[in-house]
Amino acid sequence: MRIIILADTHGFLDPRVAEAAAGAELLVHAGDVGASIADQLAALGDELIIVAGNNDPEEAPWPNAAIRELPGGQLAVMHGHQWPAKTRHRKLRERFAEAQAVVCGHSHRRVVESETVPWLLNPGAAGRSRAYGGPGYIELIATPTDWQVEAVAFEPRRRR
Template sequence: MRIDLIADTHGRLDPRIAEAVAGADLLVHAGDVGAGIDEQLAALADPVIIVAGNNDPADCPWPVEQVVDLPGGRLAIMHGHQWPARTRHRRLCERFHDARAVVCGHSHRRVIETDGQPWLLNPGAAGRTRAYGGPGFLRLTIIDERWQIEPHVFEPWRARRPRR
């Protein structure tokens, strides 16, 4: 089973990521989606799970958190803006203590913490906004209830030079 994890598109999904995640068995977006991205994701994979982030409209159709049962454990998804940076990871792991992994966004910084239980995963930004180290996503592969996580990171977009 191939599950691709993205976050923080802010209205722009990097086309290299769109190509890479197309056909996933499950596509997860951990918030700060932006206009039109949900339709774009629906064309790439089925099903798609999206949770709301702090930059998504209050009336958006997505829940604040979601938990999905997968072979080998539960995957919890929450943007993570509800807590300050210094306690965010601990609080997410406490909230979803019975999950195998927790996916979050918000910081735009890629995190793969698999030493403890639950794992804490932040795919980093999948758009152009503050994509530290380059836009990217995480791929979770599940084979016979064994989970493996792999980062996919692309070269940062070069800033355009102003016309003279």
Template sequence: MRIALIADTHGALDARIAEAVNGVDVLVHAGDVGDGVVAAMASLSERLVIVHGNNDPDGSGWPERETLDLPGGELVVVHGHQWPARTRHRKLREQFPQARAIVCGHSHRRVVDRETDPWVLNPGAAGRTRAYGGPGWIELTVGTRDWQVRASDLEPLKPKRR
């Protein structure tokens, strides 16, 4: 099963990421979606999982947390703004010890922390806003026994000429 993890689009999903994730089994967005992104994601996967970020409108209807029952374990999805950066990974692991992996956003910085279980995965920003070093995403390939993570970093887009 192929799962694409993205976050922090803030209204602009990078077209290269949209092309790369097209056809995944599940497309997960870890919050701070922004206007127009849900429509852009709708054709990319039959299953979209979106959680509410601190910059999403209160009426979005997206939950603060989602748990996906997957072969080989649970994937928990939260935005991450609920915990201070300094202790975020520890607090996430304490709150969701049953998970195989936890996906969060908020910092706009890519993290693949597999040092301790559960893993903490932050795909970084998949749009233009604070995409440190360029936009990116994480591909999670899930099997009953083996989960594999592949982070993809893209070159920053050059500013549009006016």
């Protein structure tokens, strides 16, 4: 199963990320979505999971956290703003201890920690707001016996 993981679009989805996400079986957005992004993402893949971030409106229709069964384990998703940076990864791993991987956003910094289960995956920003290292995403291929992750980042766009 091909899963595209992204976060922190803040109302702008980099077109290169959108192109790479097209045709995914599952798209996961870890919060701070912004206007019209949910509709854009829904058109790109078969299924879409979004969790709310601290910059999403309180009336946004998305939950604060989600768990999705995948081939080979559970994927948990939470924006991560609920805890300070110093304890965030530990708290996410504790909260979702049964998961194979936990996806978060908020920091806009790309992280792939796969040495400890649950893995911790932060795709960085998929838009233009604080896209440290360039806008990007994480691709996860999940099979019943193996999970493969690849972090992808594009060159930052020049400001005009």
